[in-house]
Every structure is written in C-alpha cells, then in structure tokens.
Amino acid sequence: MSRLKINVDYLLGQLKALLSIDSPTGYTDTIVRYVTEELEKLGLEPELTRRGAIRTVVRGGRRLGARAIITHLDTLGAQVKFVQENGRLELVPIGNWSARFAEGARVTLYSEKGSYRGTILPLKSSGHTFNDEVDTAPVGWKHIELRIDAMTWSRADTLSLGIDVGDFVAIDPQPEFMDNGFISSRHLDDKAGVAIALASLEALMRGDAIVPVDTHWLFTIAEEVGVGAASIVTPEIASMVTIDNGTTAPGQNSSEFGVTIAMADQAGPFDYHLTKKLVDLCREEDIRYQKDIFRYYRSDSASAIEAGHDVRTALIAFGVDSSHGYERIHVHALRSVAELTTAYVVSPMEIERDVEEVSDLEGFTEQPTDPADQPRKKRKLPEPLSAPQD
Template sequence: MNLPNVEETIVLIKKLVEIPSPSGNTEKVISFVEEYLADFDVQTKRNRKGGLIVTIPGKETTKHRMLTAHVDTLGAMVKEIKPSGRLKLDLIGGFKFNAIEGEYCQIETSSGKTFNGTILMHQTSVHVYKDAGSAERNQANMEVRIDEKVSTAEQVRELGIEVGDFVSLDPRVQVLDSGYIKSRHLDDKASVAILLQLINNVVKEKIELPYTTHFLISNNEEIGYGGNSNVTAETVEYLAVDMGAMGDGQLTDEYTASICVKDASGPYHFGLRKNLVKLAEEYGVGYKLDIYPYYGSDASAAIRAGNDIVHGLIGPGIDSSHAYERTHKDSIEETTKLLWHYLQADMVE
C-alpha cells in the first residue's frame, strides 16, 4: 500500500492556503490546481461557476462516484469607503467579526492591484475610547485600516479601491515540528490537498478504480452552492471531503478522520456511513463519528438541488473552525488512508 506522503500533502496545504480565494474570487487558486494536475494523465474541465472537475475512468462506467472539496474560503468585500479613509466590510461566508479582529488582510481591486491592511475596531485605542473592550464587534464598529497614506474617501478611490473589491485574510500558516498545522482556511484547503495527492497516487501507481470517479474542486461552498451541479446521471455515490468540526460535545479530534452522520441539513446516507466505518475498521484507520449542528456541505447542497445520489461527508478534524484553525498531520494521514481505501472499494449495495 503506497499512500500519499503526508509531508508532501502538508507542503501542498501550505501552498494552497497562501493563495487568496474568497468565494467569488477563486480564479488564481483554481489555476494553481490546474497547473498541479497538468503533469498527470487526467481529464479536467471547468464548470461555468469556475470550479474544476477531474475525471478518472474506472472499470465500471455505468455507475460513477464523485468526491468534492472546496477551494473557496471566507473573506469579505468593501461595503463602504468611510470619510476617514477606512473601509467598512461586508462578510463573505458564515463567520463572525470577532474572529478577524486584528487580522492582516489584502484588498484586491477590480484591476488586480492589491493593498495591505488590518481589520480593527474603530474604537481600538484604549487611550481614547472608553468602550474599546465592550463595544460590539460588528459591521458598524469594525473597519479596515489601509497601509497607505490615505485619510479621505477620495484618496482611497485614487488608489483604485472601490465598493465590491474583495478582501482576503492573511492565513498566517505555520507548520510545527510537533505535527500541527495552524492556518486560516484549512477549511477546506486541507481536504483539497488530500484529494489532489490521491489523484496523483492513483495515476502514479496505475491503479484501476472500480468505478469512473469524478473529483470536483468546488469554488462556492462557503456560500452554499458549490457542489450542487455537474453531477452526472451515472453518479451513485457523492462524498464531500470537508473539515470535521470540534468543540464541546463533539467527538472529532485533530488526530483521526471524522465521519459526519448528521449536520444542519439532516442525516447523511446510513448505508454509505456504515461502509466508511467498515473500511476504517478493516484497514485500521482512526476515525470518529460525529454530528455537526451548524454545518452544511457540498453533498447536502447536491441533495437539495434534487440529485438522486447516496451522499456522505468525511474529513480531517479541525479546531476553531472559521477562525484561526488548527489540525495535525495524523488527521490528514488517517483521512487520506480512509479515502484511499474508499476509492478502491465496492459501492453501497
């Protein structure tokens, strides 16, 4: 069994998280994925939404599998240029302002120019504002301080910055000797790296998959509809590979693969879940079953769109989702192992 090398997967994760890709502005990261796959003998095509579909023919062509992971991330848009030259934000994706206070960011104009900034409370200075600690972290109070000599809205517009420009967060990625990976956007670029490495291995090892298998690198998951299309009529099983959510009452950890049994969309397919558990136990994969109470995936989006499929969700366990996230190489390795065996296993009967 020649599994993908986990150290190589982590290198790929680092490259992916360093490419800004808030939902709605994912061209650069999709192009990176295309270039990564260019040396492999695989069929790729973009869908009209800008996502990428990779197809590997299998022994059985009348039944297909589909796996998906998403490269789009949380981010923001310029909502308003304030008279002070600061920017008001409108958030992209389901996260909270308190999770980005003090974060470095990058503003990308429609012409492609980029400017650095910092996301701060308007009332940040404790020497000036009595409510610096107590004021609500919300759209009205938080703003971007641009790292340019600007103090009026007119000066900001002279830079080329305008309402609707995308704002991305500095990932601050760190790979530690202890095996931990800390970064923003491990949701879901950790899973994307896992899928890309699996594709690499299937091609390199000349593995004949039992079923024609599609890999969708989706680019609109954070806003709810990344994986709801491009599902072939032959697709029977649809497996989303996305982060496992950690917190009070959760079993998911940073060292095993998380198999989701239910999220906010409802239960995932019981038969597919049982098959995944069977594979994990047969091949000694560390796993946890879990429920994610405030969560939806590309697989649930595909079900809502009316696709007649068997759907599931697994992924590496990630701490502090939608904030400064962390996982461990053990979870990356266990998730990779489970997916490697899944790709070569029989479907749900």
C-alpha cells in the first residue's frame, strides 16, 4: 500500500482554524501568515510571492519533472460599491455567487479605521412593513444592502466611520461539525482543500516518506476571481493536481463520499495520462472514487494553462452539496482525497520524458486507439458496390 495513514483529527482541526480566518479574495494576508507558520511547524521552508501565494517543496529523487499539489486560500466575499443616502451599503460580489445566499448573512466589514459587524439584507426585509412584497422582491446584488451595526443613519454618518467604497466584506462561515461526519459551512471551497493538503503533508513528514521527484505544494490567493495559479507555477513542474470541490447536484456524478476525479471542466478535458494515473491509484489502493465533468466550473488548473504553463493538469475533488452557497461535505471525502494525494506523491514517475520541457518523439506518450487488451485485428473491407446495370 502506497497511501499513508491520515491524521483525521489534525485535518479537522486545521479546517476549523482555517474557517475562523476571513479571507475573501484580495484580503488574504492573515490566512497566508497562518498557513506559512503551519508549514514551518511541519518542518518545511515555505516561500511567498509578492502578493502572498505560498510555495513549499518536498524534495525528492530529482528536481526536474516535478509534481505540484495546489489549493487556494481565498474565498467568496463582497466589496462596498456605494454608500447610500440612508447610510447602508451597496455591494458587489467577489467571485461568482448568488445574492440569494448573501441575504441574511452576518458579515465583517474591513475599513481603514477598523472592522465593523453587519448583516446583508434585502431592500425590503420586513414583512411587517412590506407584507407579501418581501416574497416577490427580485433576487440580485442590486436588490440587497449591508446594514452596519453602528450609529449610522446617513451617508455622512457612514463615511465618518471611515467606511468607504472598496472596503472588503467577509461572509461568516457559520460552520457546524456533526458527529455523523457531515460538515456544513460556507467557504469549504477551498478551505477543506487546504486542510487536506496540510494533512497530506503532515502524513508525509510524520512517515518520513520518500518521494521520487520534487513535489511543490502551492497555495494561491485569487482563484475565485480566475487568477489562481497563473504566476506561481515554475518551469520544473511537469504535472499539477488541484484539490478543490466537486459539485453534488442533479445531473452530476460527484459524491460527498470518496474522491471525485474530474475528467473535464469548462476549460476542457484534463490531462489523459495524469487523470488515468489517479484513477489507477484509487483502484490499487482501494480508495472509493467516481468520475465527473463540470460544465460551469474552473479551477487553478485552468488559470495555469491559460497563463501559458505547459503542465499536465488534473482535479481531485471532495464532493460539496450547494457549492458557493451554504456548503456541506463529509469527512469521508476529505480523508479519501488526502489518501489519494499521498499515494500520488509517493508513486513512481512513469513518463520519463516529462523531465524535459521540449524533446523529440522518443518516449512520447501513447493513448489507446483499440479496445483495451485486444490484439490489433485485420479489418475486412466491405465489398465494392457493383456498377449499375442498364
């Protein structure tokens, strides 16, 4: 067995800690500091980009042809669009999520002069005032507002508090960890993925695991706005596996149990050979899995490819019900993804040609063109059509 034993208590402890740190895209310094310090506790030497993406390397038998495991620290959120005459705030979303899930959320607003608590409300929120209009009001970011819990009833009052356009709004996660293994919270995308990565690293370091090639562990800070891995992938990386959420919903094959291996997302198919390797590892290591395709979904892998990085990409997911809403996962999936992650990073490197960025046809991969394990057969050609008779 190649997979390592995952410390589930450590994984869940990290998830709780990560969820307690606000990190909407653009306001991620605190969580970057936390994860960097945690990596150092594990005996690693992380390095940060200018804006705060994190890279740490577990050294293996060779440097070139390296592997990468990537997750993202940023979450959905909002920003102040306008200070209204009644002192309340118009918002725009950070990331792609529905105002339907913003309604009723408790939040923290971060201004230059400090933070404030508040609630996102529909413009017509009181049934005692608007009667049935509260049920017929349209859904959308133009139809909600942020009420700050402070002495403010006018635009001037709010501005005097130091609150202004562009201030960041972090949405409370409201996590619940249940005895039956279910976890409900906002921002499980992708803080559960970060917890999986940390638990996988903890297992590798605890077990003094030997990896055949350098493994880069990457933590990005702008995935929710499409930037993600655009600038953190280095030339020696040949293959990159993203850990993120898989959507469990009607018409999808994802599950809240086991590993969901994505075959494609809206950016196109994932790498055939890397994906097949992950599927084979699940079979060999008896890790429950299922495959899925996501039509309205992209991840760090897409941003890396679009930025021009010539890397093989794959996506392994923990199934999430109500993604980008009030999300739910199960600890079985978290453990399963961590098991597959460790099995992958200790597995042999099979495509030797990947150590070179460019080479000739020697050793190039080959995809099957005939049915599996069937010998090539000489096909019988159809009889030529007879010439028409008069």
